[in-house]
Amino acid sequence: MSWADTLAQGLLLGGLYALFAAGLSLVFGIMRLVNLAHGDLIVLGAYLILGIGSALGISPFLAASIALPVMFALGWVLQMALLNRVLGEDILPPLLVTFGLSVVIQNGLLSAFTADSRKLPIGPVEAHSLPLGPVTVGVMPLITFGSAIAVILILNWLFYRTALGRAFRATSDDAVTAQLMGIRPKQIFGMATGIALVVATIAALYLGARANFDPSIGPARLLYAFEAVIIGGLGSLWGTLAGGLVIGVAQTFGAALNPEWQILAGHIAFVAVLLVRPRGLFPRAQD
Amino acid sequence: MKNSHSLLLFVVLVAGLALVPVLGSRALVQDLFMVLCLLVLALNWNMLAGFAGLVSVGQQAFVGIGGYAMFAAVILGGLDPLAGVLIGGVVAMVLSVPVAFFAFRLNGAYFAIGTWAVADIARLGFGQWKALGGGTGTSLPKGAARDMIGADAVKEMLGISAAAATDAMTYWLALALVAVMMLASWLFLRSRMGLGLQAVRDNPVAARSVGVDPLRLKALVFLLTAFGTGICGGLIFIQIGRISPDAAFSLLDWTAFVIFIVVIGGIGTLPGPVIGVLVFYGLEQLLADYGTVYLIVLGCLGIAIMLFARRGLWGAFIERTGFDPLPLGHAAPRPGA
Incomplete structure (x- = not known):
């Protein structure tokens, strides 16, 4: 495998990681919530798509479009019923609640679907590839990468060009003053988590289409996603994409040297970036 | 007055638990050993998260490092497992310095992710150590645990098998570790430094204004809990007798x-x-x-x-x-x- 090929594969993998991370980045930017259950929610999304797809006998892409509003509702309910109650000055309660949630979701999936690994059946498109200059890339990874860019463009548009985005930013900057302007922070937070889970469902579709998944893989995905968010700099969605690409490229180069080094190389890139730039590549938010 | 009552109750409880290997079954001893070890880990994590405000999701790093250091001391160094346990604690503490240097750059919730990433690095890193079995791990040499200092004396004293004597030894050590940890935590938290720590937790700005240095205190707690966690890791893996990256971390x-x-x-x-x-x-x-x-x-x-x-x-x-x-x-x- 040539270096150019490895680089291309790494960038495409990074797109998937950016999708894992975009929802986290959004939620953190708005309410400073670190959601340790995000990885397991992505896996939950993958099982939901699988379940809808096989129950109705439709393709995973169609099934995902049904799963999107379901996951949005789940995110909204989760935020309104649970997470809003523990948000506050103290970072401990939200961390521990989402950690508990992670264990509950993981083991709930385990007892419902067993530990067997599954894959989303996306059909012949899986094997298609395109020659792009010196390298050949798979169509699915390319669609994943395109989706990541699209998701980040849409989130940025939402964040900076809409009334909802204005409310997001206002609540993020100063929740009390935002309340004076007639914004209800809790509802805004509910919308944010709902949107984050919509993005997580899109990530779940590509995760399940790319490789096998089982109930236990959530925490590792969460870790890559967080590394992408932190490398990118808090509060910057384009930074999150850049962070995902750094992790993806580091992992594929690590794997090219020695298959055992894939994950390790990603972690080391994360540590290295933070040692040089403690606040990430493109920090926007303070704290 | 109240404190002396609590101390008496504490001594009676520890003495009662110390009798378990004499009176109880071996299965009970093994069960309670794990409970005591989890208690040691919990006491350490509580110091970190509950008192120093350092919510670490990566303490398994120090359990694994303690376990691996103990295995290395026994297999590669030919030392007694008990010496290995101590070495495990020291190595964990030494390695916690670079970890702290890195993780302390991350604020609040991101500290949790940073420590978690470090623990995953440790898991994958130790998996590359071929002398200790690489990714699949290795076992303690046969008899290493039975020849521990003092195991023979316990065997003679209680008239039990060598394996049961090993269990009793590790159990007592875990109990001693719990007792020492609890006393040390209590003394530390009531000391000048401990009060400073709680002051930082309750109001960092006010604490600094009266001369408490939060960073120094937190770093100290991080190092000390790494030591306690590392020792506990060494002890756990004497009892288990087999180590692998996935189990240790x-x-x-x-x-x-x-x-x-x-x-x-x-x-x-x-x-x-x-x-x-x-x-x-x-x-x-x-x-x-x-x-x-x-x-x-x-x-x-x-x-x-x-x-x-x-x-x-x-x-x-x-x-x-x-x-x-x-x-x-x-x-x-x-x-x-």
């Missing part, structure tokens, strides 16, 4: 369970971990046959506690009764006394 076994124990018992309270470990053990016995249900129950319990009683069962108990047998503050001197 298990997030579930050495951090998730520990977090639930502390949260359920009462985070930021000294007796909290003890109450938590009792609940944990009770639930484990009750739900042992339903593996995943057990974890779901633990997770829900942890969430419920965070929603309705932030200071856990012990905190709720103190709030209801107003009775605190282990006060961490100092009572104001009475006028005329």
Whole structure:
């Protein structure tokens, strides 16, 4: 495998990681919530798509479009019923609640679907590839990468060009003053988590289409996603994409040297970036 | 007065538990050994998260490092496993310095992710150590644990098999570790430094204004808990007798369970971990046959506690009764006394 090929594969993998991370980045930017259950929610999304797809006998892409509003509702309910109650000055309660949630979701999936690994059946498109200059890339990874860019463009548009985005930013900057302007922070937070889970469902579709998944893989995905968010700099969605690409490229180069080094190389890139730039590549938010 | 009663109760409890290997079955000894080790880990994590505000999700790093250092001391250095345990603690503490250097750059919640990434690096890194079995791991040499200093004396004294004597030894060491940890935590928290630490937790700005250096205190706690966690890791893997990266650096076994124990018992309270470990053990016995249900129950319990009683069962108990047998503050001197 040539270096150019490895680089291309790494960038495409990074797109998937950016999708894992975009929802986290959004939620953190708005309410400073670190959601340790995000990885397991992505896996939950993958099982939901699988379940809808096989129950109705439709393709995973169609099934995902049904799963999107379901996951949005789940995110909204989760935020309104649970997470809003523990948000506050103290970072401990939200961390521990989402950690508990992670264990509950993981083991709930385990007892419902067993530990067997599954894959989303996306059909012949899986094997298609395109020659792009010196390298050949798979169509699915390319669609994943395109989706990541699209998701980040849409989130940025939402964040900076809409009334909802204005409310997001206002609540993020100063929740009390935002309340004076007639914004209800809790509802805004509910919308944010709902949107984050919509993005997580899109990530779940590509995760399940790319490789096998089982109930236990959530925490590792969460870790890559967080590394992408932190490398990118808090509060910057384009930074999150850049962070995902750094992790993806580091992992594929690590794997090219020695298959055992894939994950390790990603972690080391994360540590290295933070040692040089403690606040990430493109920090926007303070704290 | 109150403190001397608590101390007496503590001594009686420890003495009672010390008799378990003499009176109880070997299975009970092994069960309680694990409970005691989880308690040691919980006491350490509670110091970190509950008192120093350092919510680490990566303490399994130090359990694994302690275990691997002990294995290396025995297999590569030909040392006694007990010396290995001590080395495990020291190595964990030494390695915690670069970890702290890195993780302390991350604020609040991101500290959790940073420590978690470090623990995963340690897991993958130790998996590359071919002399200790690489990714599949290795076992302690046959007889290494039986030839531990003192194991023979225990065997003679109790008239039991060599394997049971090893279990008794590790059990007593774990019990001693619990006792030392509890006493040390209590003394530390009531010392000048401990009060400074709690002041930082309650109001960092006010604490700094009276001359408390939060960073130094937090770094000290991080190093000391790495030592305690590392020692415990060494001890655990003498008893288990086999090590592999996935077992040594298990997030579930050495951090998730520990977090639930502390949260359920009462985070930021000294007796909290003890109450938590009792609940944990009770639930484990009750739900042992339903593996995943057990974890779901633990997770829900942890969430419920965070929603309705932030200071856990012990905190709720103190709030209801107003009775605190282990006060961490100092009572104001009475006028005329």
